[in-house]
Every structure is written in structure tokens, then in C-alpha cells.
Amino acid sequence: MMRENYKYGDISSTSGKRIFSFISIIIILIVWIILCELKIVPELFWPAPSSVVKQFVQLTVQGYKGHTLFGHIGISLYRVMAGFLSGSVLGIFVGMSMGINKKVRAMLDPVIELYRPVPPLAYIPIIIIWLGITDVSKITLLFLASFAVIVINTRAGVQSVPLEKLRAAYSLGARPKQVLRFVILPNAMPGIVTGMRVAMGVCWGTLVAAEMVAANSGIGWMVLNASRYLRTDIVIVGIIVMGALGYGLDVFLRYIEKKVFPWRGY
């Protein structure tokens, strides 16, 4: 691994400094244990690590109201993936069309710019009226949340192709369809994947909130339901799981980004 030989501005991940990541997590754990052992925070508000771990095991084995922990996770992931993937497929298609065709751009631009600034959760009431609290209602919401983000990033990626690269391709004998496929699309790919990363984050956040409003399963619903019975331990397990999954999804997309586009930033 090459490293820049100066102090600030080296952005090459955290390689070689992982130990500090562990140290910070261990410090958090120690503070947590001390606070609980000394009974500074009541168990009701902030349960000890041991009871959280115990609850995690129990949720995994016995489950919570009809589904095991991983059952709830699976349901949530299914909703996120269905909404995210449908939003991505259609978003990339619409974004490409807007990027290359002025008429399509003029037609769809006001529609997307008007619905995009509305926080996705604001659609929940109307979606419940239309689709009830089924899986379809959550997937529709997540589709809406991811679609606009991906459209905008795809379109920007398509339009970012340098004039000279287009000219080079045409003067090398490429036909318009070939320029689209072999120059404009690959040039837009990093932007598209960045859009997908952002959309994934938005989807995950929207899903958990949506499940809290209208659902009877899923990890977000589990947390909300448990809080009604003051089961703080279950709530904490749920929050940690949500954080870990959101982080894991982003790491996965970042890994893909690095593998597929090592030329980013050049």
C-alpha cells in the first residue's frame, strides 16, 4: 500500500491504524459497564451489556412476537432490497434518458424536482390509504425514496462526460449507440454507484421509520413495539442491529465501488 508522504490530506482509508478503532470500541464498552455496575444509570433506561447480550441470544432463539430476530431482519432486508432494487433499475433508466435526451429532461425535470424535496415519510399517510400496511406499501415508499436520488446521480454522471472523450470516440469510428454504451455509460458508472450508496442509506433510514408507523413485523417495528412495554434491552439490541446492518450495507457498496472503479478520482 502506497502512502502519501505528508501529514494532512492522506485519505487512504484507515490502513495500519485499525488498532485505534478497537480501542475506541473497548473504551465505550468499559464506560458502559462501569456506569451500569455503579448503578449510575437505572437498568430501565440503559441496561447492562450482559443483559443486552442475553436478550440478543433470546431474541435469536425464541424470537419476538411471531418472528426470530433474524426473521425480523430478513423481513426488513427484503423490503429494503425490493424498494432499493426497483428504484435503482427504474432510476438508472430514467436518469440515463434524462441525461441524453433534452425533451425527456424537460418533461421529467419538474416532476422529479417537485417530489424529491419532500421527506419520504411524508408519503406514509397517503400510501397507507392506498395500500394499507402491507409489504407493498413499504416497498413503494422505499422505491420513492431511492428513485429520485438515483435519477439525479445517474443524470449528473451521464452529463459529466468530457467533450473530448465524446469527440475522440466519434473520430475513432464509433456510432452514436456505441458512444452511449462504451463511453457515456462507463463514464457515468461511478456517479451511479455513488447514487446507489446514498439511496441505500436513505432507504434504510426510511424503512425503520416506516415500520414504526405502519407494520407488524420487521426490525423497526420490533423496536417500537418493545418500547411500549419498556423493554429497553430489546430496544438497544434493535438499535445496534440497525446500525450494524446499515454500516454493513454501505461497506459492501464501497467495496464494490473500489473493486470496479479503481480509476475514480483521476
Place this chain on the structure above:
Amino acid sequence: MGKHILRINNVGMTFETLNHTPLRVLNSITCTIKEGQFAVFLGPSGCGKTTLLNIAAGFLKPTDGEISLDSVPVTGPGAERGVVFQSGALFQWLTVFGNAEFGLKMRGIPEAERKEKVNFLLDLVGLGNFKEYPIYKLSGGMRQRLALVRSLVNDPFIILMDEPFGALDAFTRDQMQMMLLKIWKQTGKMIFFITHNVEEALFLGTDIYVMGPAPAEIKEQFTVDFSVNLETSDTRKIKSDPEFIRLREEILSHISLETG
């Protein structure tokens, strides 16, 4: 030899500026480039040289006049006119090999033939050991060598080069000039070369067109052959030849008169 011919016939170009006042950048340019000639267009930056190249490449439509290659009017970009840009304009998502074979692939040439041609040309410019390299790992000189190969694979009638060595350091620039002359002599292609460097123009060219500031016209034309002696002489000897220095000073004084 002597078959292909590029005619630039009374070409002029007027751009519409942002505040809608017309801006004349090229004024009645007329000249002829024949196969085997190394035509250099020399002029101060911003004089419209690049516009002329863009018209010859078919990227821009001239306001008046016409450019034709072998009596066929230029109406758009085409593989028979290869272009090398100052920035290289390489495709960073492809490898060195992928960039080099691009034109052949677009034109549906079978893989075996592509491989043979690309490998030959990459070896010729000294990129044979870098075929699988990503573009971002190449130096500036390597990028321009690849850009040249990329346009050469199509076997164009003419190569249009827009200040291809302008961003390189003096040492690399010398090497690139030598390499270009070698390839030009080997293939006998006509070259349309743009530069604002008088020494580069005199060293490389056979026909030098000196252009004034915008709206550019051809102020003067020189026919030289300093690179003929390249095999028996060396670069520094050629560039310190009294005749070379005399012409360099003459052109420089013309340009400074025009701009000053």
C-alpha cells in the same frame, strides 16, 4: 504515395458569444496538405488553430468554406481522420490495450486482427509491457504515446494533432518528437499538427503555416526539411543549425509584431 489530399478551401468561422456579439476566429484559410507532408499550424494561443482542427476533424461546421479529404467534403467525424488531443482524452475505464483497440472494436474488426495490430503498435511506441495497465498509472508521455496508437490503429489517412506535447516536460517532449517523426517516416501519413512552439514547428514540420492572432489568417508559409537529417545528425545539432536559428528568429519576430 501522394494519393491522399486534404483541401482547406476558404474556411472561416464566426462564433456567437454569450452576449450575442459575433466573434470571428478564422478568416478565409486556404491550404492543401498532401500525403507525406507534415503540416504544422503555428500561432499564438487563442488564435483559432484548434478551431481549424475541430473543423477538419468534423466536430464543428465552418461558417463559410469547406474542408475536403480526397474530394469528399468533411461533414462529421470519421475514422479516416484520426485525432490526438492535448489531454490525451483516453478512456480511464479501459486498460492500455482496451484504449488502443477501441477504434477497431467499434468498427467490428475481429479479435485476432485487433490483437495483432494493437500489439504491433504498442510495441512500436514502447508500451508493449504496459498492455494491462490502467490509464491512471501512466505518465504524461505514455498517455500521449497511447493516444497516438489509438488513432493509428484505424490506419487513418491523416492524423490531426492538437498541441499533443504541450503539457509535457522538455525532455519528454524531445523523446515524443523523435518518436512521432519515426512513425511519420515509417507510415508516410499526412499530419496536421498544431503548436505554439516555434522550435517544435521547425523541427517536426515540412510545411509550416504561421497564423496571426484571431481572426486568424495564414500570414506566412515556410517549407523546411530539418528532420530529413535525423538519421545522420542529432536533435541538438539540428536545432543549433544556423539556418534553423535564422528561421526561428524570423518567425518569432513576425509573431511578436502581430501580437505586440
